Structure formats: structure tokens, C-alpha cells
Amino acid sequence: MATEIEIIEIDEPLLEFGGPGEFTDPKEGLKHGGPFDLRFGTARKTLINIGFIGEQEMILKAKSWLKRCEGLIPSEMPNTVQYPYYLGFKKIFHADLNYNSLWERVIDKSSIDLALSQKNKSDIFKGTLFLFEEKLQDLAKIETVKPDVIFCCISKEIIDKCWSIKNDMVKSADLKKVKKLTNQLSLFEEADAKEPIEEQEEDILNRDFRRALKARAMLHGIPIQIGTDNLFIDSSKNQDASIRAWNSSIAIYYKAGGIPWRLRRSSIEACYVGISFHHLYTTHDKHLVRSCIAQAFSSDGEGFAIRGVNIPWTEDQGRDVHLTEKQSFQLGEKILEEYRYRTGATPLKVVLHKSTAFNDDESNGLRSALNNVPIVELVNIAPTEFRLVRFGEYPPKRGTLCIVNNSAKFLFTTGFMPDLKTYPGPHVPVPIRINSDSDDIIATATDIMALARMNWNTASTTGGHPVTLLFSRRVGGIMAEYGDSEPPSSFKFYL
Numbered sequence: 001m002a003t004e005i006e007i008i009e010i011d012e013p014l015l016e017f018g019g020p021g022e023f024t025d026p027k028e029g030l031k032h033g034g035p036f037d038l039r040f041g042t043a044r045k046t047l048i049n050i051g052f053i054g055e056q057e058m059i060l061k062a063k064s065w066l067k068r069c070e071g072l073i074p075s076e077m078p079n080t081v082q083y084p085y086y087l088g089f090k091k092i093f094h095a096d097l098n099y100n101s102l103w104e105r106v107i108d109k110s111s112i113d114l115a116l117s118q119k120n121k122s123d124i125f126k127g128t129l130f131l132f133e134e135k136l137q138d139l140a141k142i143e144t145v146k147p148d149v150i151f152c153c154i155s156k157e158i159i160d161k162c163w164s165i166k167n168d169m170v171k172s173a174d175l176k177k178v179k180k181l182t183n184q185l186s187l188f189e190e191a192d193a194k195e196p197i198e199e200q201e202e203d204i205l206n207r208d209f210r211r212a213l214k215a216r217a218m219l220h221g222i223p224i225q226i227g228t229d230n231l232f233i234d235s236s237k238n239q240d241a242s243i244r245a246w247n248s249s250i251a252i253y254y255k256a257g258g259i260p261w262r263l264r265r266s267s268i269e270a271c272y273v274g275i276s277f278h279h280l281y282t283t284h285d286k287h288l289v290r291s292c293i294a295q296a297f298s299s300d301g302e303g304f305a306i307r308g309v310n311i312p313w314t315e316d317q318g319r320d321v322h323l324t325e326k327q328s329f330q331l332g333e334k335i336l337e338e339y340r341y342r343t344g345a346t347p348l349k350v351v352l353h354k355s356t357a358f359n360d361d362e363s364n365g366l367r368s369a370l371n372n373v374p375i376v377e378l379v380n381i382a383p384t385e386f387r388l389v390r391f392g393e394y395p396p397k398r399g400t401l402c403i404v405n406n407s408a409k410f411l412f413t414t415g416f417m418p419d420l421k422t423y424p425g426p427h428v429p430v431p432i433r434i435n436s437d438s439d440d441i442i443a444t445a446t447d448i449m450a451l452a453r454m455n456w457n458t459a460s461t462t463g464g465h466p467v468t469l470l471f472s473r474r475v476g477g478i479m480a481e482y483g484d485s486e487p488p489s490s491f492k493f494y495l
Helices: 026-033 038-044 054-067 090-095 110-117 120-141 156-162 172-183 202-206 209-220 241-255 327-343 360-369 441-451 474-483
Strands: 005-009 048-054 096-106 150-155 164-166 205-207 224-227 270-279 288-298 303-312 349-354 373-383 400-404 409-410 434-436
Touching: 005 360, 038 434, 048 120, 048 241, 054 096, 054 224, 054 241, 090 241, 096 120, 110 120, 110 156, 110 202, 120 150, 120 156, 120 164, 120 209, 120 409, 156 205, 156 209, 172 434, 202 205, 205 209, 205 441, 205 474, 209 224, 209 474, 224 241, 241 270, 241 400, 270 474, 288 474, 303 327, 303 474, 327 360, 349 441, 360 441, 373 441, 400 441, 409 441
Parallel strands: 048 096, 048 150, 150 224, 270 349, 349 373
Antiparallel strands: 005 400, 164 205, 270 288, 288 303, 373 434, 400 409, 409 434
């Protein structure tokens, strides 16, 4: 029997900015239209207050870098269409960066040296973390004007000593369970991926200083930007300065409360949700459980992360974890409650993404909780070993939807990009397999393509992961460090 293959090309998603016109590239949109929240007029911030924590030398590097970002930074990359000049923070965002000694907390070199000189790695980690948290708490206590974003400036010495250490809470009985995770195909397992988006074995066995620091910052209600020499210094090992400036300035603007861009407005207000699971040790009895996490985004770009229930974990589960019908119902209610709180309305459409299939209990529970929402779609975004080769010099275009025998659907969220006249990747692009309970697979694929553009942590157009699942690993790791109490929901704390 012959195999039937249908090829459909999905257009690049259009984004909206502050001025007229729509763009597919965030950098072009920001250059020509400014950030989306320019439309808010006097309601938007035009002065972004920056705080600093770290050793004096590192703070000086951070200030020097931000001063440089106030002006033009030429691109030294060969493809200036993909990597354009950085025009300067004020020209791009129509806002100023503001520094004041009131928001600066220096950690004495002697205190850092003492913390790093401990023999036990756990003591080094905890001692260094305490030094930063102490200063975070100090800045959070300011009763007048607080910083909008705090730069936590981390030296190479700290990175070398305590960036990642063994997790003391891991019990020998848990090790066998953890090994099961490494024997399964991970979602988006491209050879050129910067980091896996799903939880890895090391996330359970080790503690990560960045995630621990972000969790501590959440306790004090001020988002942080972690800065190292990789950001501050020009080096052959680092990205081009213009790239670093674009990426870091977008993150700062968003964390300070700005909206860089949003999806092109449709007639339907929608909420897009990614459901994932992450391990954590419970605060009370130190048991290792799977915690359900939902990352949600409105069509206006409002992002939030909420924690569902904790699920006892057995070694046979691997990645195939499911909620009961009651747990699914509770999660659906919680998502709607948070959405209404943030937007003042009930969405007309809810799309839920998950990297494992929705079973009947999950489907019934979620649909019951969302029964007042006119459109509810459950989408399984799964890994696949399917590959597609086309004639010519380049691989399939980003946005290529391949339907095999009218049943299996494969979407290339990375690939050749005509606007850039190149494929910005070193390896054959890997598609994802889409299973949806909606009959409109083109609309489903278009949503996924658009959500890959809603990463406000970068200006890059080459990322292929929908934002609903992109930060699963990072959000889960920060929530694990936060403990099993309810964390703040605003997504700016997790980037």
C-alpha cells in the first residue's frame, strides 16, 4: 500500500508592537514600532530602576555593560539580517535605565572568600547563597522606591565552586527511580538544542545555584537578572556583543513590567497552557514526589506559572505521569481562576499542551473544569524520529507540516527561514509530532508556531519550542528550590 504524504507550509506568525505594522522578527518590530506597551501611553514605565548585588568588581562590570547598552553596539556577525546592530536601550524601548547607590549592595570579598573556603560543598553552596539572599532581603525592605530588577553579579570563582552541587536530600532508594528517566526519548532532542526543556537526571541529583537564587528572590518579590562574565565581557567564547545586548535588554524590560511584543490579535481571547511534571522533595517529610506544573499565557502575552498537586512517584512511571480526574479538574479551575485574576475575563479558547498523551481521566477532568469555555483543545506534542529531506541545498522550511496517511502529523518548528535566506542550525531539523482532539490541524500548528515567538528572554527567531513547554525544566527547578508551598505565579520570576 502506497504511503500518502501531504505537505502544508504554515506562514511565519505576525507579532504586534507599539506602532503600526506587524513583523515576524522581534528585533525588526522593536526597531520600527517600539515595545507593544507604547500603546498604553502614560500608564507604562519610562524609567527602569536597576539594583545590583555582588562583589564590587562584578558590579562595576555590570554597570559598564549596561552603560554600553545605552548606545549603539555594531554587529560583527556576517549575517546582519539575522544579527542586526543593537540601537541602544532608549531608542528600542523608549525608556531609560536608572541606577542609584540606594539600590546597590556590595558583598565583601572577604565574605565571599570565607564562604568559598569551606570544605563541604553543600556548606559552600548554602553560605554563598545566603550572602546574596541577605542583600536581596535588604533591598526588598526599602520603603521608598524599590528597584524594578536586580542584577545579581556572579564571579567566575563562584561559578567554579558552587554552580552545581550534589543534592543532599537524594536518598539511595531514589537513585534507581531517577535512572529510569535517562532511558526514554526526550521531547525536542535536537543535537543543537542549547538545553533540554524536560527535566533531566541531574536536576534531581544536583542543586543549581541559579535556580536556588531565583527561588530566594521570589520570596522577596523582586525579579532578578543573573549576570556573569559571559554577558559582561567581550570574548571569543562569548556571543557577539550585539546579540548579548538584544537578549539581555529584552529580558530586563519584561522583568521590569514591560510588554515587548504580543501575538497578532485575533477575534478570540485565548489562554495557552503547558502541563508538565517535575520532581521535588516535600518540605515536611522530605519525600520525592512529582509536582504538576502549568505554564499559561494569554493571547495578550500575560504569563503565569502555577503548581498543581503532588503525585507519589514510583520507578515504573518514568515520564508517563498522569493526573486523576479530580486532580485534572482542580488544575483546570486553578488555571481559570488565575487567568481571570490577571485579565478580568474568562477566555473564549483554552489550548492545553502536554508532552505525553492526555488520558481519559485528564481529558474529562479538564473539560469539566473548563465547561464554560467555548473552545477547549488538548494537544499532545510528542518526540519523533521522523525526518524529512527535500531536494536542494536547504532542509524543510520552518512551518512545514507533513501529514502522513491522513493521520500522523509532523511539524517543523525549526528549519530553513526565507527571511534570513538560511537555515540557522548545524544539524538536520527535527520535527515534533502533533496529536490534537481538534479537526483543524492547521490552526493547531499555527498556534504552536506563534507560541515559539513568545519567548521574552531572547530576541532570537530561531527557537522552535512553544513557550508553553519551553521553560518546563527551568520553572520546575525553581519551584523545587522554592519548596512545596505556593510560589508566586508571575512568569517574570522564572526567566
